[in-house]
Amino acid sequence: MKKSIVISVLGNDSPGLVESLSKIIVAHEGEWIESRMASLAGKFAGILRIDLPATKVRSFQIALQNAENLGLSVIFEESVSSQRTPVENQFEIELIGQDQPGIVHRISSALAQMHANVDELHTEVIEASMSGESLFKANIKLHIASDVKSSEIRELLEDLANELIVDIELLEADA
Secondary structure (H helix, E strand, C coil): CEEEEEEEEEEECCCCHHHHHHHHHHHCCCEEEEEEEEEECCEEEEEEEEEEEHHHHHHHHHHHHCCCCCCEEEEEEECCCCCCCCCEEEEEEEEEEECCCCHHHHHHHHHHHCCCEEEEEEEEEEECCCCCCEEEEEEEEEEEECCCCHHHHHHHHHHHHHHHCEEEEEEECCC
16 A cells, blocks of 8 residues: 655755655655755755655655755655545636735735635746846646636736736636
8 A cells, every 4th residue: 555745855955855865765665746846045945745655654754854965854744635626626826016025925815815725836036127126926826616706816816916016817727
């Protein structure tokens, strides 16, 4: 029987970290299922899901925590499979506007009002090509109950865009 494990890692970025992680996974007969990883401000941050034989979970956890060559802080959780019900719609939000404090808080508060669940959030601050101003960009993938109309979501996001003076686009995600 296989177990699904979610691992979060954080540490100083250096060449070979992903290879070292994958080596430990393979040594314990694990399978790398999915991941999100990035280098941010000289740090390596990642979250990954692997499947392991149930008999190898404990030894894998010990090996991962004792892998001093990785230099990573590790959080290890056994996953409980949760299949989404088909009564949810998936959307993607693209936002761009002048950088200002509180943008993520304001948009996440609006999404919480609609009981939306954020699947992925990617943000960055970039320099505008002409003016050199700092622009905030966000890409958000979410799912929400199908009884919430896209027109309601659009209306809420339009109000938020006007308030923050940003451009927000709502796209229906491919299922």
